Amino acid sequence: MSGASPVSLERQGDIGIITVNYPPVNALGPGVAEGIKDCLARGNTDPAIKAMVLIGAGRSFIAGADIRGFGTNRPRLPLGQRVYDTLDASEKPVIAAIHGYALGGGFEIAMACHYRMALPSAKVGLPEVLIGILPGGGGTQRLPRLIGVKAALDMIVTGRHVPAPEAKRLGIIDELLPENADLHDSAIAYAMRIMGTRPSPRVRDRMVRLEDPGIFDAMRKSIARRARNQTAPYHCIAAVEASCAMPFDDGCRREADLFRELEDSAEARALRYAFFIEREVARLPDIPASTPVRDFTTAAVIGSGTMGGGIAMSFADFGFPVKIMDATPEALERGMQRIRDNYATSVRRGSLAENEMQRRLARIEPVAGYEDIADCDVVIEAVFEEMDVKKPVFAKLDEVMKPGALLFSNTSALDIDQLADMTKRPQDVAGTHFFSPANVMKLLEVVRGKASSPRTLATAMQMGRRIGKLSAMAGNTDGFVANRSRAPFNTEMVILLEEGCLPEQVDKVMVDFGYPMGPFAVGDLAGLDIGYASRKRRAAENPNFRMQPISDRLAEMGRYGQKTGAGWYRYEKGDRTPHPDPEVAAIIKEVSAGLGIPQREFADQEILRRLLFSSVNEACKILEEGKAYRPSDIDVMWLHGFGFPRYRGGLFFWADGIGVREVYNQIAAWHQQYGERWAPSRLLRDLAESGTSFREAKAAAFVP
Ligand code: 3HC
Numbered sequence: 076m077s078g079a080s081p082v083s084l085e086r087q088g089d090i091g092i093i094t095v096n097y098p099p100v101n102a103l104g105p106g107v108a109e110g111i112k113d114c115l116a117r118g119n120t121d122p123a124i125k126a127m128v129l130i131g132a133g134r135s136f137i138a139g140a141d142i143r144g145f146g147t148n149r150p151r152l153p154l155g156q157r158v159y160d161t162l163d164a165s166e167k168p169v170i171a172a173i174h175g176y177a178l179g180g181g182f183e184i185a186m187a188c189h190y191r192m193a194l195p196s197a198k199v200g201l202p203e204v205l206i207g208i209l210p211g212g213g214g215t216q217r218l219p220r221l222i223g224v225k226a227a228l229d230m231i232v233t234g235r236h237v238p239a240p241e242a243k244r245l246g247i248i249d250e251l252l253p254e255n256a257d258l259h260d261s262a263i264a265y266a267m268r269i270m271g272t273r274p275s276p277r278v279r280d281r282m283v284r285l286e287d288p289g290i291f292d293a294m295r296k297s298i299a300r301r302a303r304n305q306t307a308p309y310h311c312i313a314a315v316e317a318s319c320a321m322p323f324d325d326g327c328r329r330e331a332d333l334f335r336e337l338e339d340s341a342e343a344r345a346l347r348y349a350f351f352i353e354r355e356v357a358r359l360p361d362i363p364a365s366t367p368v369r370d371f372t373t374a375a376v377i378g379s380g381t382m383g384g385g386i387a388m389s390f391a392d393f394g395f396p397v398k399i400m401d402a403t404p405e406a407l408e409r410g411m412q413r414i415r416d417n418y419a420t421s422v423r424r425g426s427l428a429e430n431e432m433q434r435r436l437a438r439i440e441p442v443a444g445y446e447d448i449a450d451c452d453v454v455i456e457a458v459f460e461e462m463d464v465k466k467p468v469f470a471k472l473d474e475v476m477k478p479g480a481l482l483f484s485n486t487s488a489l490d491i492d493q494l495a496d497m498t499k500r501p502q503d504v505a506g507t508h509f510f511s512p513a514n515v516m517k518l519l520e521v522v523r524g525k526a527s528s529p530r531t532l533a534t535a536m537q538m539g540r541r542i543g544k545l546s547a548m549a550g551n552t553d554g555f556v557a558n559r560s561r562a563p564f565n566t567e568m569v570i571l572l573e574e575g576c577l578p579e580q581v582d583k584v585m586v587d588f589g590y591p592m593g594p595f596a597v598g599d600l601a602g603l604d605i606g607y608a609s610r611k612r613r614a615a616e617n618p619n620f621r622m623q624p625i626s627d628r629l630a631e632m633g634r635y636g637q638k639t640g641a642g643w644y645r646y647e648k649g650d651r652t653p654h655p656d657p658e659v660a661a662i663i664k665e666v667s668a669g670l671g672i673p674q675r676e677f678a679d680q681e682i683l684r685r686l687l688f689s690s691v692n693e694a695c696k697i698l699e700e701g702k703a704y705r706p707s708d709i710d711v712m713w714l715h716g717f718g719f720p721r722y723r724g725g726l727f728f729w730a731d732g733i734g735v736r737e738v739y740n741q742i743a744a745w746h747q748q749y750g751e752r753w754a755p756s757r758l759l760r761d762l763a764e765s766g767t768s769f770r771e772a773k774a775a776a777f778v779p
Contacts, residue, residue: 082110084117089125090266091118092259093169096132103180104141108158111184115161115169126270127165128262129188130172136197139179142206142347146339154327159213162187168275172262173197173248178236183212186221189275192250192265193239194258199247202234206350207307207343207722211334215314216279216326222246223284224315228294231311279323291316304589305722307337341732345724349714352707352725356547357536360704361777368534369481371452375400377468379410379441382485383457385513388414391438392514393542398442398451402458407441414439417514445475453538455507456494457485465489466497473498481531483507487558491524491551501526505535508555509544510716511601518715519544520555523779545715550702551779557712560697560726563689563752565606568594569623571685573667575674578643579655584682589720594686595643596653599636603629603643624666629659684741691730691769692742695756701775727769739763 081097081104093114095101111129118127131137154160162169162184171177171185173193182199185191193199201210201218209215210231218227222245230237243251252261287293294312302308310333317329337343358364372395376387379401390397401407418436421427448454454476456468465484472482482504484494495501506522519539523532532548539546549556568581582593598606606623607630614620629642636642637651644653667674694709703709710725723729730738739759746753762772 080110080113081107082114084114086121086124087263088267089123089270090263091121091124091127091167092263093118093127093129094132095130095137098133100135100138100176101131101133101181102138102141104144107137108180111158112161115165119165119167124167126167126266127169128172128259128266129169129184130259130262131175133175135175135181136171136173136177137181137184138176139181139202140212142350145206145208145347146344154324154331157212159183159187162189163277163279165189165275168266168269168272170262170266170269172258172265173199173239174258176200176236179203179210179214180212183210183214183217186217186247186278187213189277190249190265190269191247192252192258192262193242193248194252194256195239195254197239197242198236199239199242200234200236201231202236204232204307204311205234205346207305207340207346208337209307209311209314209330209334211330213279213327213330215311215330216318216323219283219285219315219318220281220323221278223286224290224319225286227318228290228312228315231315232294232298232308283319285319303587304720305342306340307342310337342722345722345728348707348724348728349710349721352711353545353714355705356545356708356711357540359532359536359548362529362533366529366533368537369452369479369530371481371534371538372396373398373451373453375442375448375451375454376457377401377448377454377472378457378459379407379413380457380459381413382509382511382513383455384410384414384417385511385515386455386457386485386509387439388417388435388514389509389542389544391435394438395542396438396440398440398448400442400444400448404443411439411441445471449475450477451480453481453483453534455483455485457509460486460489462489462493465494469494469497469504473500479503481505481534483535485509485513486522488554491522492526495524495526502528503531505531506549506551506555507535507539508549508557510557516716517543517545518557518712519546520549520557520712520716521546522549522551522555523777524551525779527779545711547708547711548704548777550697550700550777552697552700552702556697556703556709557716559702560690560694560709560712561717563693564594564686566621566623566752567685567689569626571677571682572625572663573670573672574677575667576677576682577655577660577663579653580677581682581686582653584679585686587679588683589723591718599642599644599646599653600651602636602638604635606630624670625663628662628666685745687726687729688738688742688745689753690726691738692753692756692759694726695758695762695769695772698772698774699756699758701778703774704777705774706769706772727772731768731770735759735762735767735769 083094085092097104097107118124168189170190171188174197177185177199201214203210226245239248239251242248291312298308314330314333317326374390374395375398376383377400379399387397387399401410418432422429422432458464458468484506486506487508491506495504504524505527508520510516510518521535536546554562571581578595582595585593610622614622633639634641637646640646645656697703706727710727713719713726714721742753742755
């Protein structure tokens with residue numbers, strides 16, 4: 076091997092240490108697996124070496140196969156010659172010394188080693204299913220042999236990362252080290268202890284422990300809803316099933332066959348794309364990564380309503396102390412009670428431990444007034460969504476907050492520049508648009524005002540990541556990027572009703588497509604009164620604003636959705652199941668007749684395309700106006716703000732599957748039929764003419 080190999084072997088006494096050094100996370104990039112094989116061979120032939128340690132340099136053991144290499148026709152070694160097989164065949168025992176992550180192929184390598192030790196902060200797992208494939212390095216055959224079928228199926232089908240202490244309990248890790256142990260030295264000591272043991276224990280030689288033969292069908296049933304339209308989770312189950320039905324090598328062959336079927340499937344391509352765009356979104360083309368960010372340790376939230384409370388919980392959930400205030404002590408107490416209730420629900424459902432709830436609650440400090448938050452590093456205003464309510468808050472923040480504190484507004488549509496103008500430090504102001512419920516939804520839109528400084532923006536982006544969000548930058552445009560691109564979808568869905576659709580028909584199409592809920596059912600959950608109020612406000616400002624006669628009628632009847640037991644659907648007391656309501660069907664008929672709109676039948680595909688193409692067109696307008704950096708950022712927003720099915724990649728990725736030309740032709744046809752609201756964007760036309768995909772579309776230079 077040349078000196079440039081990412082894997083090296085050195086000897087310390089009787090022990091050979093194989094180190095993988097392929098930053099940043101030791102993925103199995105070019106030369107890594109080959110390097111390990113080569114070092115193993117050398118270790119086995121060196122008479123001075125009695126046992127070996129496999130360890131990762133930097134922050135991880137091995138994070139798995141190089142995802143960039145999938146779908147690229149890279150050559151593949153036949154079964155029997157892969158690194159896993161070389162480990163199996165190693166005469167001298169090998170210990171995997173794990174820190175950081177041992178994932179996918181990295182964990183499969185660890186399982187092919189003879190012993191495993193780990194630091195308690197390490198995590199192991201087989202997350203392949205999350206990128207639409209299955210473990211292809213023998214993981215589906217070794218894990219059931221190591222920990223039994225039940226636990227293996229759970230890990231492989233969910234793809235979850237298992238913390239080392241749990242991995243020890245499950246039987247994955249032989250030795251769990253104390254937190255401050257030196258992994259390298261401990262691994263050498265371990266190797267010295269076992270170096271005389273022969274034969275070395277191999278996972279492949281163990282019997283599979285099948286606790287319950289019905290487990291496979293039960294698993295298929297239990298994932299039916301979550302995994303609809305997907306193949307990978309089912310192939311994962313089939314591969315584990317093979318581990319019980321055939322000898323190890325045959326099982327590996329079956330695994331390889333199933334792997335090949337998935338590797339370049341539409342679902343795998345979409346999920347890989349999602350993986351990379353979620354990382355790309357953090358890069359701001361016009362703000363260098365080296366921009367100094369403000370280190371924040373304390374945060375404050377103004378307003379303890381649903382949004383403010385959820386934002387405070389997000390900070391507390393990720394270990395940050397946060398102060399929260401409201402206009403009156405009563406409002407604050409109500410807000411705190413809502414927070415306590417939310418946490419208590421999580422404890423009741425078993426997703427949060429009681430003591431962890433106490434720790435989180437202790438981080439949220441209700442305070443009486445502005446003086447109490449003056450020394451916080453960041454403050455997020457989350458008061459009522461009304462310019463006249465928010466403006467005085469910003470004037471007050473300017474007065475009291477320490478110099479350099481960052482002032483963020485949680486608004487979903489208001490002009491951030493007007494709020495910044497209320498202060499003498501507009502460079503420190505930006506929008507941070509959380510999605511509801513704020514402690515659950517992962518998207519954080521960072522809204523860039525005209526004067527927002529690079530430091531403010533870089534800090535806002537980083538703050539989001541530190542509280543578990545995916546931060547995406549948006550320009551200051553009506554509805555910002557996510558909601559603005561979604562707005563035509565919302566308009567189209569009610570126009571479809573006017574033309575003869577029923578809410579349940581539209582919802583079924585969207586659920587079949589992969590959304591967790593249909594848009595009308597979501598409307599009932601959020602409350603129809605909110606949209607109604609905002610439409611009235613917009614109509615007052617803009618005489619051309621199109622009201623929504625059917626939605627308006629429902630709201631005027633007090634049908635606000637789940638909270639009133641009726642909205643687009645009817646609800647039984649204490650039950651959230653939506654039931655189609657003949658009363659709604661009658662209203663739709665009556666209003667449509669009044670409007671003189673001809674009624675007709677709709678095919679599912681037309682419904683789907685009417686909703687999503689309208690948004691594709693708007694998203695193109697956003698790019699051509701330079702209000703977003705790139706198409707993939709909008710895809711991230713759709714994945715994490717609106718529950719767009721991840722295995723379809725995102726709005727643009729999905730539209731690319733249809734083809735720009737076809738999307739354009741359809742939009743142009745609807746423009747003829749329906750008029751102005753379907754006018755194709757310039758960018759869309761240009762893409763169609765030049766045959767460029769949506770994903771390759773270049774946004775105009777960013778305009779705050
Ligand atoms: N392949 C290629 N690049 C990878 C990678 C991988 N497996 N894992 C991480 N990277 C890259 C990221 O794209 C990112 O690149 P960038 O800096 O250019 O954006 C960089 O490494 C750092 O990654 P993160 O920003 O995600 O770092 P974190 O510390 O937040 O997370 C991680 C680390 C948990 C390891 C996370 O990167 C991750 O989940 N990686 C994917 C792990 C995975 O899916 N492994 C299985 C691969 S499939 C497989 O092994 C098939 C086998 O069965 C044959």
